[in-house]
Amino acid sequence: MDTRLTRTLTSVTFGLAVLCGLAFIGTGVAHALDDAAVCVQTDFWRNASLADNLPIGKGVKASSSATRLCQDSPSAGQRAADLGSELPWLLFGSLALLLFSRLLKAVQLQGPFTDTASQRLSVLGWFVTVGTPVAGLVAGWSQSWLVGSMAPSAGSGPTATGPLVLVLAGLAAVIMGKIMREGVRMREDLEGTI
Template sequence: MNTRLTRTLASVTFVLAVLCGLAFVGTAVTHMLDDGAVCVQTDFWRNASIGEGLPIGKGVKASSSATRLCQDGPSTGQRAADLGGELPWLLFGSLALLLFSRLLKAVLRQGPFTDTVSRRLSVLGWFVALGAPLAGLVVGWSQSWLVGSMAPVVGSGPTVSGPMVLILAGLAAVIWGKIMRDGVRMREDLEGTI
């Protein structure tokens, strides 16, 4: 096992987790203090044009294809919903990197095949498997609500956005953690009988 590489990787992932956390806080603060327009991209009216009488709210500017809507002087709710399109993935990334960094530190301290490492791998797996769709749902709901606040249309409900393949990666980590935990117990039983 290359401890120098593992130590470097643990340090890099911790620094990236901190940077994602700082980006999360910085984006939230600067965006809420910003007094500019809020824009959202939608594919709901992909084949429509503004001349067809689409129900666009007061103060909303739309692109000619009606796929980009911008609200000058947005409400606090609209500004918060706009943040809901960015912040969930920053928070998810920061926490996932932090959990991965803790996993690598446990590998450095105790070795790769220990009960602590298998538990931390399972925790990381569950976090990724459940956190990815949750973050995607928050992003989808926020964007859907923002579009609805600018151009109310029945049927433009929330969606789930983002890389949902992360669910499979998270479940694979959970399974691998379980396999490792069983292997650790078998090794301890074997050492106890010898």
């Protein structure tokens, strides 16, 4: 099954995976070399107005609605936590697109109903199923720690961020991979009996 559309999708998907990987590296390097303030959004004081006695850390500036906190001279931990809210999703996106590109390449070379395509679909499904909550927890924990480092009373436990509905899509891909694998086996058995 070597259609132009499949070849084009394979190339575009691989290109997007490379772009996400470069964005991952670029963001990491840019933040590591940057000496600007680190800012974070919080909903802890969403219904409050900024008062003089707001319990924030030294050198932290809060917006008038007290939902945005900025540390002028952040510590290494705060800078790392700021990266922790962006980098997991860039890495996840890059790897998911790379796995999808490999799946499309297998479909392009061997066809959609092959053992290789079903295995790659299952691998992609498991990656999305497990990777989505892991990336969400890392990003959520990083943001929570960053808020807690700027306003100790506002720190809360780690929360998952991001599109957790992707877990369902990942599980659907795993199930479809298993269905495809059984279809391949049934076809091979049928061809063996004829």
